[in-house]
Amino acid sequence: MSTMGSTTESTARSLGFLLLPAFLLYVDHSWLSVGATTQELLIGFTATPDPPVSSFQPLLHNPNGTFSLGFLRNGSSQLALAIVHVPSSEPVWLANPTRWARWSKSTVLFFNGSLVLSDPHTGVLWSTHTDGERLLILNSGNLQIQKLDGSGSVVLWQSFDFPSDTLLENQNFTMNVSLVSSNGLYSMRLGDDFIGLYVEFKAGLDQIYWRHRALEAKASIVDGRPIYARVSPNGFLGMYQTEAAPVDVQSFNTFHRPISGIRRLRLESDGNLRGYYWYDSKWVSDFQAIDNECELPNACGSYGLCLPGGDCRCLDNRTEYSSGGCFPPESGDFCKVRGEDYASATEYWVLRRAGVELPYKELMGFEKMGSLEECESSCKSNCSCWGSVFHNVSGFCYALNYPISTLVSFGDASKIGYFKVRRIEEEKTRRGVRLADGIALLIGTVLIFVGIAGFGTYMWMRRKELEHDIFMEEQDLSHGSYRELLRSSSFGAVELCKR
CATH class of the missing domain: 2.90.10.10 (Bulb-type lectin domain)
Structure with missing residues (x-):
């Protein structure tokens, strides 16, 4: 077994x-x-x-x-x-x-x-x-x-016709279906002329974070005709409109190399798309769509900062990074807070950070604005906006209409991030710290009280024992015979001293 x-x-x-x-x-x-x-x-x-x-x-x-x-x-x-x-x-x-x-x-x-x-x-x-x-x-x-x-x-x-997170070789992937990662956060879908990876940061809103357009090297795309994709035994992911020739070939490391085992393509739980082939009792990876870990949507979790090499820190320098992010994952928006209108409810505090970049800004929309203040103000007045990143040189303002996830560290301080953080989470953290401090203080007080009480009890019992010993000695002296007293060495010592 x-x-x-x-x-x-x-x-x-x-x-x-x-x-x-x-x-x-x-x-x-x-x-x-x-x-x-x-x-x-x-x-x-x-x-x-x-x-x-x-x-x-x-x-x-x-x-x-x-x-x-x-x-x-x-x-x-x-x-x-x-x-x-x-x-x-x-x-x-x-x-x-x-x-x-x-x-x-x-x-x-x-x-x-x-x-x-x-x-x-x-x-x-x-x-x-x-x-x-x-x-x-x-x-x-x-x-x-x-x-x-x-x-x-x-x-x-x-x-x-109904894939889950995996495509096997020679399985057609059409525009009517999608691959969905095992945790349900990421999906792969076909566009009119591209393959796209999407992340769902909140219900009803997803963001494309990787796109591969058909290069049309061997065949041209005919407008109005749907495309489909397929993993080839020859080591590539192809896009097709007809079986005659692919309109695009995304090569794997084993492109046109003979492989005896089967191939598969899987959308992983980190959001990356990876290809494998079966060889010598194991799956061997020979393709991944995203090579730079910092370009994955949640590489460092909520309010995380990805450094070169894939190390993670927190956007807030006061918070120590832990696996999964720096603040609890959020959802929704700021449009309704505790049943109040957005204008009368300030339930967030602002975190600013210079030298940050979006991991997939080329696939995001932006507006050109005249200043950092204008960019921040546009997000502040929009209850659906969780943050923004402003480029001082280009004037591009990128709005983040979903809870803040991983940002990328960038050496140029002219790229400045403005991020909203729910105050209720900060208050919960502070209440948790105060509660923990209170419990620790209470436990310490109890331990001190128990120690003092124990020491007092010990001293009281010790005093009782001494009193009992003295009493017993007095009884022995009063009731013992004069002859026994003479035999005792202590009495002899007393006599010798008197001499």
Whole structure:
């Protein structure tokens, strides 16, 4: 029996997106041989989670045994319907990453033409809404529901049309879908002529932080015709409009090098897009979209400052940096505070910092203004604005209409940041410090009192013992015989002294 494991950090999105650990599951590999011949599920199939299973319960395998569909366990009580890459034990697809089921006998997966995951407490959790006849996984990792007709099989539904955070090689990525990172913060989408990475800083507002436009080196883009992307076995991410030739080729490190294992592209929980290939029992990275760590949206967390080399500090020099940021992550805006209008509620304090830059300013909008004061004033009067960065030389004013995340350290002090920080968080911190100080003072006082009381009790008991000893000695002298007194050495000593 062998185990393999790795873990990744956790956060939630507004729809209840729970962090799927991007890990190598602790797997008892004895399951690889259980049901290894199950390569097709037919109408009438049902399955429930097996309580003793600690990580993954396989239900269906592809012909060469590389992929398996089954119940993926998350903690002690949750599960997802997932496709797992068997050699690495890593999930490459989730049926419904925004809603987890319960790991209990009441949760049922069945195939009645549709593949359905349900629970009597919450009803249907996920369904393909199809009328098929069989379910199978291809060697590509594509899960399909098929229906047979006179000429063969017709694909009614396939997992390749509904990716989660991973693209496998030869899987088409269209403008109708998106990749979403396991923590729900980042997404990859296609534009008319580009691939873009987006971060959602608050509900309903996302910001593009990486964009790769089609170079049109081998073919020109035809207006009005949608594009799609695909990871090629030859080691590149291509954009296409037709199969004739790609309109763009984003090369990997192993471009046109023969690789025996499969390839995949994953949107990671830090917001980077990375490519891998399977070689010698491990995933090897051969592509990443963003090489400079400081260009990631949350490299140093809320109100963090990323220094050259990737080290993190706080925008506020008085605050010590800790993992995840310098102030608690925020959401929303300043338009409604405690039910009051923005104009009558000053619930923030201002943090200014010179020598800062936005990590992806080339992809942000800006306004040209005449002075730093004008730039700051425009943000101050806008309740949706959390901060601004002003360039003294160019006069460009960049407004940040979302909670402040990572800024980049820049040697030129002419670039000045203006940032709002919720005062309520500062007050909570101060109240927490005062409470901690009060508790420490109370504990100290109690300890001093206990010490004094203990010492007093000890001295009182000691005095009682001495009084008791003196009393007993007096009793011995008064009741003992004169003959015994003469025998005592102390009496003899007294007599000798008198001589």
